[in-house]
Amino acid sequence: MEQHHEGQNNLSTAQTPIAALVARARAAQRIFETWSQAQVDLAVVAAGWAIIEPARNRELAEMAVADTGVGNVEDKVRKNHRKTFGLLRDLRGARSVGVIAEDPARGLVEIARPVGVVCAITPSTNPGATPANKIINALKGRNAVIVAPSPKGWSTAARLIEFIHAQLDRIGAPRDLVQLLPAPVNKQATAELMRLCDLVVATGSQANVRAAYASGTPAFGVGAGNVAGIVDETADVTLAAERIVRSKTFDNATSCSSENSLVVVDAVRAALLAALEARGAVLLDAAQKATLQALMWPEGKLSAAVIGKSARVIAERAATLDAAGRDAWLAIAQRNPRILMVAEDGVGHDHPFSGEKLSPVLAIYAARDFDEAALIVDRIYAYEGAGHSVGLHSARPERALQLGLTLPVSRVIVDQAHCIATGGSFDNGLPFSLSMGCGTWGKNNFSDNMNYRHYLNITRVSRPIPERMPSEHEIFGEFFDQFGAP
Template sequence: MNGQSILSEQASSEQASAGQTSSSAPKTDSADGQAFIAEIVARARAAQKIAATWSQERVDEVCVAVGWSVYNDENIRKLAELAVAETGMGRVEDKITKHKNKVMGVLRDIRGVRTVGLMEEDPARGLRKYAKPVGVVGALAPVTNPTATPASNGLSILKGANAVIFAPHPKAKKSTTLACTFMREALRKVGAPEDLVQVIEEPSIELTQELMRQVDLIVATGGSAMVKAAYSSGKPAYGVGPGNAVQLLCEDADPEDAAKKIATSKSFDNATSCSSENSAVVHRAVWDRFLAGLQKEGGWLCTAEQKKALRHYLWVTGKNGQENLNPAIIAQDADKIARGAGFDVTKGTRFLIVQGEQPIESDRFFWEKISPVLTVLPCDSFEEGLRFVERITDLCGTGHSSGIFTFREDYIDRMGLYMRSSRIMVRQPMVSGNGGTFFNGMPSTVTLGCGTWGNNITTENIHWKHFINVTWLAMPIELNRPKDEDIFGDYWKRFGK
């Protein structure tokens, strides 16, 4: 997501790992800040050294215990209520659902997977692969998902017998700390070192930067400034590109089905997820039925005047002269956003709908909005719609995701070949589909790589495989060198030697 980054916030410097008395770190003395981070990293390394000796069965036992601590109903409700109260973003019930799905999804994915010792063997090629920990991971958590992110990423990191230190967003430090507290309690319950999970309870820019310098690997989930800082830290890093998810409805789409799925996805947790549909490009053959379906599902179709009012409310000009999202609208209820813009909507409105305008590049509503506001745009053909989707994602979100509602295999294949998207959802709500769900085969995660298109190192969903080192052991095999004629024969026949 774009929006507020941990590295653009000032915070106090008193620090601690969850479940322990807070340690102090002076606000101005960088040397003391370095020493404080060095101390918690040292604790993490000591704990990880123990985890590195574990069998696969012991690792799995620990993961199940930690998973239950952030899955059971009592703890999840506490986390969801605190997250909403502290950040003012999202909905409690949706956050509970998110926790249930994400944690169970990760537990499903890591079950039975070998991440310790010999993990794979290929006798024909004489290859053996041995999994080993990456060490201590620094994990930066966003304000929009302050509890689901550490729960999901924490399990994937622990699966590799690693330790993790979370750096929360300053506006979500209590809820992230509580999630880590639950995980630490679970570690203690099964006799594992609590310091496998730690958190900076009072985060600051300087301490987060120092954390990134001292750990072995960074995973940055959040704003572009955060990700850029992670990549500039000098340590290996997994970051995410901006989200600007766009759906394409073709002429053969089921518009009522699409409307129901997109409405549910768009309004879920007030669009805190970067996978929340930001726009929908719709073939004119299904345009009217789709809009009617959206309104039936709680969408409010804005008039031209209401769109104009929203335009001035959703984006504000800062002191630097740059136009950015108004923090007051991020992940807020649709009726609250409407009132802020100066108009009222009917009771039960879940999201706002605005019609996009040409040229696409001049209409700000095609940018990521991180709020329950959906932009819709008609198209006259599949190819025109595909080009519109490309242009919209290129404004911000190249490499992230796109989706398509169609039953035509040629359309599906064309989109797969053409779009510079790391993930494409077919007839699915993107907020759940992108990060892995129980109705598709995507790895479950809250951290979505966007490839070089989004200035990331990978296009994959960041999951357990990204938190292990793999040693390749090669045994001698029978000589397997091809003849020159096997490789160059066809070329010689056409062009000569």
Template sequence: MNSAAIDPLTDPKAYIASLVARSRAAQQAIEHYSQEQVDDLIRAMVWAVAQPGVAEEVAQFTVDETRLGNYEGKFLKIQRKTRATLADIIDDKSVGVIEEYPDRNIKIIAKPLGVIGALAPSTNPEATPVIKGIHAVKGRNSIIIAPHPRAKLTNKKICDLMRSALKRMGAPEDLVIGIETPSLDTTNELMRQCDRVLATGGGAMVSAAYSSGTPALGVGVGNAVITVDSSADLDDAAEKIRISKTLDLAASCSSDNSVLLIDEIYDDMLQRLQAQGGYVCSDEEKAKLQATLWDEELHINTAMVAQPVDRIAAMAGIEPPEGTQFLIVLEDGFGPEHPFSGEKLSVIMALYRAQNIEHAIELTRNIQAYQGQGHSCGIYSNDDDNIMKLAASTHTSRVMVNQPQAASNSGNVWNGMRQTFSLGCGSWGGNGTNHNVSWRDLINETWVSKPLAENKIVPSDEDLFGGVRDKLA
């Protein structure tokens, strides 16, 4: 069936069926590729978009089309994040026997899933297709990418670059297909017809992925909460909070939405945040921001998302001083009556005063119970007891310690987290996994089990049940 002959708007089912047929044929062509062949393909896919000259062009093109974020943030994602992700997985064994457990006499063989249906958000449309694409192909799958309509040209540009590289490597270019006329209907059809959904985007779209009838890997809502305790290096913390808060103008759901300062260092740390370009809004300015950022039903104003401070200020009718890089609103509550406690997707940060680490943990739990439960939180601290208390007592899948949250929780060169843009949030966020989603989530596994040299022995009742028997007598 010729995809070009089908109107995706009038017949989305047939249109997606034609794309899936092409994608499946391409996947079957590489199903028996060697590890070396697979790894060369993903090297080519990254080089096609991240090479000097092209990365700059893609970054500017993305900003021009989406009007979200800034050139510097887009360039870092397309030029460095894609390279770091490739480096993170290039030495992984994804073909043949990938794990062995000699003590259990078990071997695990990797096999492809088939056609991956991927959703790409408007906030990260430059690197998401590449990162999801190489994770898919690493598992010898093909991928069809459904972009947000606001980023459809960026998605086409990036997919075309990867397709050209695949073709030049002698592989089917249809290993990567981008939907060029995106709509809710085509996205829903893709999720119904593919073999595995990899969903990154708004909560409604992730919910639709889980309801599609196709096995899905989704991510929860972000709303990162950051604690700074009295043992922290305050200058380092202030700089890293600024880096995280302003990266790509807070397009990432991992941007620092709320920062909790322990009472003992509150004033000193606030001064340092101001020195980093933070401006503390008055009560009147906070009210103006709130009225501009949300409507009465707390739907976020998309015109405020990932915009420069001066544009946000102009829309809200406030006048922060020159040199302001992010806005600080003082907050003490959480929930819908305190919307600044939620995700803002903008260079606006809520600031809280916490009495001690226990109070910071309580605030974190309450803030993320409103939005962002299961996603991420962070702490600037040199006190291992405080770090582990926070980690043990919060409903979070990731705790970034002394690192800029937005640049770290999806993996970076300074930590060991898996490189991805798909962050599982566990049952807290309505997801099936807590970890950073990678190629390992995009394969089938065959477990080969041989008899043990000696049978296992079931322990005696005394050893197996211990004192429980007496308690239940």
């Protein structure tokens, strides 16, 4: 039996509603940890089917948009299906119970152990897909999980968990393996939940991530998004434009993996802008850029008036702020634009378009050549977005390696629709995930796409092997040859 934070459930906390949730989760988890790999995998598939079944998927997508006002239904349907189905593919056949690896030559055996009760902090941008992803990964490790959603996403998460409970009932799994923080969700309740659980996995605002790291409980949190993409002089601009538009428009750019800036080498700037405009992007003039900035950051903070809204809605709202330019804005809106683009050359607080926008608004930077483009991205990430990822559209593969060696990024996404590729795709090798670690650059303790192994403790059995001790010459020979022996 796994032993965890039992000592924390003292008389002062044992009767609180949050402590009662955790106690029920522990009881369910103690049952679940006795299950075989085949039984656990059945629970994983059951939880996946709870969200993938088409009617349930659509209901959750419609609820998410209605309750949060963020994103669009069709893309959320696609996201709920694709991300969950891809995760189930990744988990199929993966060992997470008992002995998971043996290395006779090194005398080592690895044994998977559950972490216990997981606190899953989830954002309003993905109130169905992100909780489902964390629940499935937690179950794969024989853990219980309690979801702490954003207040706006609570009803969607609650409906998702109703669906999961119905599927757990079918296979005889305890419902208390998957629970929800009761409404109204607040900082105090979330903090207590984080303190009482055994692991916190936090996705969402940086305030949530910092709170998770400060909770006293081991935590995985993710860094800020603010992806930049580079289009160099060798890129196929038609393909690049198609990928960029597909990525930037998906779910109204609510993903942390959506491009927020494009750095375009001068030699292809005109051709790329023409290709983007042919696919529904609109380049604003300086006056329109100023109006859009006033709409998006009215008090220096990104406004809910634009987060997850379509480019058309944003243009219509900008029209209400700009009496002189109202007709031009309405003309833009009538074209049903897909992306609003602004030319930018500055970076930092005084240039808010250089930061994350969570909307189909794209800053366009100019660069003389690839090296300058990389320097501009480095400046952007020094302001916001370090550690996440960078996009590259190029016919020169060595440039991807150069970015990976020099930029503060955990992923270099080459010739792909960035927001679809970063969290795993059926045509790349990254694990399917909705939580991307950003390394120490992004103030995180991991740089992987979060996956089921992050929800495991691993015990190692070590047996003696024939001694393999090197000679001093093997260790110090080259050093002594170059600098002399002492």
